[in-house]
Amino acid sequence: xxxxxxxxxxxxxxxxxxxxxxxxxxxxxxxxxxxxxxxxxxxxxxxxxxxxxxxxxxxxxxxxxxxxxxxxxxxxxxxxxxxxxxxxxxxxxxxxxxxxxxxxxxxxxxxxxxxxxxxxxxxxxxxxxxxxxxxxxxxxxxxxxxxxxxxxxxxxxxxxxxxxxxxxxxxxxxxxxxxxxxxxxxxxxxxxxxxxxxxxxxxxxxxxxxxxxxxxxxxxxxxxxxxxxxxxxxxxxxxxxxxxxxxxxxxxxxxxxxxxxxxxxxxxxxxxxxxxxxxxxxxxxxxxxxxxxxxxxxxxxxxxxxxxxxxxxxxxxxxxxxxxxxxxxxxxxxxxxxxxxxxxxxxxxxxxxxxxxxxxxxxxxxxxxxxxxxxxxxxxxxxxxxxxxxxxxxxxxxxxxxxxxxxxxxxxxxxxxxxxxxxxxxxxxxxxxxxxxxxxxxxxxxxxxxxxxxxxxxxxxxxxxxxxxxxxxxxxxxxxxxxxxxxxxxxxxxxxxxxxxxxx
Numbered sequence: 001x002x003x004x005x006x007x008x009x010x011x012x013x014x015x016x017x018x019x020x021x022x023x024x025x026x027x028x029x030x031x032x033x034x035x036x037x038x039x040x041x042x043x044x045x046x047x048x049x050x051x052x053x054x055x056x057x058x059x060x061x062x063x064x065x066x067x068x069x070x071x072x073x074x075x076x077x078x079x080x081x082x083x084x085x086x087x088x089x090x091x092x093x094x095x096x097x098x099x100x101x102x103x104x105x106x107x108x109x110x111x112x113x114x115x116x117x118x119x120x121x122x123x124x125x126x127x128x129x130x131x132x133x134x135x136x137x138x139x140x141x142x143x144x145x146x147x148x149x150x151x152x153x154x155x156x157x158x159x160x161x162x163x164x165x166x167x168x169x170x171x172x173x174x175x176x177x178x179x180x181x182x183x184x185x186x187x188x189x190x191x192x193x194x195x196x197x198x199x200x201x202x203x204x205x206x207x208x209x210x211x212x213x214x215x216x217x218x219x220x221x222x223x224x225x226x227x228x229x230x231x232x233x234x235x236x237x238x239x240x241x242x243x244x245x246x247x248x249x250x251x252x253x254x255x256x257x258x259x260x261x262x263x264x265x266x267x268x269x270x271x272x273x274x275x276x277x278x279x280x281x282x283x284x285x286x287x288x289x290x291x292x293x294x295x296x297x298x299x300x301x302x303x304x305x306x307x308x309x310x311x312x313x314x315x316x317x318x319x320x321x322x323x324x325x326x327x328x329x330x331x332x333x334x335x336x337x338x339x340x341x342x343x344x345x346x347x348x349x350x351x352x353x354x355x356x357x358x359x360x361x362x363x364x365x366x367x368x369x370x371x372x373x374x375x376x377x378x379x380x381x382x383x384x385x386x387x388x389x390x391x392x393x394x395x396x397x398x399x400x401x402x403x404x405x406x407x408x409x410x411x412x413x414x415x416x417x418x419x420x421x422x423x424x425x426x427x428x429x430x431x432x433x434x435x436x437x438x439x440x441x442x443x444x445x446x447x448x449x450x451x452x453x454x455x456x457x458x459x460x461x462x463x464x465x466x467x468x469x470x471x472x473x474x475x476x477x478x479x480x481x482x483x484x485x486x487x488x489x490x491x492x493x494x495x496x497x498x499x500x501x502x503x504x
Contacts, residue, residue: 004286005356014230019159021280024356025289028159035157035164039273042357043160045297046276047167051147053199053295054169054271057191063143063171068126070148071116076124079249083123086216090152092118092164118151123217123242123268126172127250134254134264137176141184145171150272160277161234161504168272174252174264178243181265182220185241188269189222192237200275201292201410202226202282203418204236205449205499207474212461215268219243225473225499227418228281231447233473233501236278239269277504282414289358290380292410293403298337300326300399301354305347305366316342318370322363322392331400355380360406361399381406381413421448424497431488435468435502449473449501453494455487464489464500473499 006024010017022028027043030036039047055065071094077084094116096108119125130142147169157163171188175181189206196204204224214221218240226234246252247263256262283290293299304319306312319340329336339359341350347364354362355378362378364387369376375395378387379402395402425431434450454460454472465471479496487494 005288005352006286009286010229015158017286018277018280021284021288021356022159025280025358027276027280027289030159033164035154037159037163037165039167042297043276046279046291046295047273049295049297050199050275051169054191054195055145055147057195058145058169058171061143061187061191063145063173065146066144067146067148068122068129070119072119072122072125074115074117076128077117079124080217080246083217083246083249087120087152090120090154092151092153094118119148120150120152121268121270122146122148122150122170122172123246123266124250127246127252127266130172130174130264130266131251131253134174134252136255137257140174140176140254140264141180142174143171143184144173145169158277160273160280162274166273168270170268170270173267174247175266176254176256176264178265181243181267182241185220185222185239185267185269188267189224189237189239192224192239192269192271196224196226196236197411199292199294200279200282201294201407201414202236202278203411203415205474205476207476207479207499209238210454210458210461210472210475210498212458213471213473215240217242217245219245223474225501226278226282227414227421227449227501228278228504229284229417230281231421231449231501233449233499233503234274234278234281235473235503236275237269237271240267242266242268283410284358287352287384288356290410291358291360293360293407294332296337296358296360298339298359299331299403300336300338300361300363301359302326302338302340302363302365303347303350303354304340304342305364311367314367314370315365319365322365322375322396325396326399329396329399331403336399336403351378355384360403363395379406381409418449422451423448424451425488426452426485428488428491431500432468435470435500447502449499450488451497452488452500453485454496454498455490455492455494456496457487457490457492460487460489468502470500470502473501473503475499 006020008016028037028039031038098110099106100109149167151165154164173184193206196202204226209221220241222239223235224237226236244263246266252264302319302323304315306315323338323340326336326338360380364376373392374389475498482497485494
């Protein structure tokens with residue numbers, strides 16, 4: 001049995017493996033505040049690259065950034081009944097504005113006239129501002145995004161996937177017509193799809209959420225859904241068509257081209273640091289993190305292998321010039337990012353550290369490599385035994401092509417995994433067996449995405465969830481392209497084939 005850097009392995013205990021990868025890659029750790037996390041430099045660098053790439057995509061579609069308050073008056077949430085009901089149990093509430101010392105302890109003092117909610121999402125307070133800014137159809141559309149933190153009081157947390165406080169972006173737009181708002185909703189969903197597949201190398205299915213999974217207060221919610229390596233689904237991003245619900249609640253009115261007062265049509269859409277959890281669960285292996293090159297904080301780690309002062313005099317200049325040559329190359333519109341690791345530690349430990357962090361390429365350079373004017377290359381998308389030697393000049397010239405090949409390989413691998421664990425199921429007993437843990441000894445039938453018909457009765461979805469903890473992850477846009485069928489649960493006539501799965 002081969003030894004791995006991460007224990008337990010994915011097969012042995014997937015939840016514990018996930019936590020071990022986060023620790024080994026030094027991405028984040030739990031904080032003294034229950035349910036919150038400290039994002040460490042390597043993990044935050046991943047978020048910065050996600051943020052930078054997505055921000056550019058948002059601006060290409062005409063959006064601008066702004067910032068809105070962290071605190072939201074409770075009365076604002078009350079304006080939209082379904083919205084407040086959906087978030088009420090998750091709200092952190094501020095009731096006092098100062099502390100005073102009493103008997104050696106700090107106690108709250110100065111009760112607020114109106115409690116403030118620490119933002120769980122910003123539709124209501126942004127709507128309040130839009131109502132001030134919009135008077136005429138000429139003031140529309142408003143296309144604003146904000147990068148911020150939010151708080152949702154979670155009882156069961158897991159680093160990156162579900163924490164009480166997390167980082168995200170939330171886009172909020174207001175439009176003159178329903179058609180324009182729906183076009184915006186679908187446009188941003190496709191931005192998320194492109195980002196997930198082209199940058200994260202994470203294949204996704206796009207479609208609409210069922211009413212039971214819809215964002216509170218939305219008319220339609222759309223999402224991108226990805227399969228993780230334990231065959232559960234991860235909702236990786238959402239885009240909501242809010243209709244006029246929030247505009248009416250906030251009073252976003254405008255005088256139309258015909259001189260009639262109308263309510264604006266609004267949207268909201270967002271992704272969060274959950275994407276880092278998705279990246280881990282899509283690509284990481286039993287040796288640690290695997291970072292897609294397009295989002296890697298560093299592309300190449302150059303590791304000098306030095307045993308004596310004499311070797312140092314030869315190896316270091318070679319490594320320094322190699323690092324400089326690599327930095328002069330470009331990949332994906334930016335210079336190749338290189339770290340020259342000169343720390344005084346065991347070479348093997350140093351190499352494994354970068355493997356666990358998931359850096360795409362590790363170069364180990366010793367006297368023998370210098371004598372052959374070569375480099376010894378480890379690709380993170382391949383096993384340790386597949387490392388190879390390569391002419392130095394050839395490697396420098398082809399480093400961008402190698403990184404690009406790795407990016408494509410990771411996407412193709414994840415796509416193949418998802419396809420292998422996606423089944424068309426029309427019989428309830430087959431469906432139940434597919435999602436039943438006792439069939440774990442038969443992995444070919446155990447879990448994944450089930451493509452099955454649904455009669456569109458919420459009661460059937462609720463029954464399936466109650467019995468198997470399986471939900472409708474998305475109703476694909478081509479859900480009615482397969483002809484009629486029988487609902488997987490009740491057997492009644494159905495016209496849509498949807499994606500069922502267990503989910504995070």
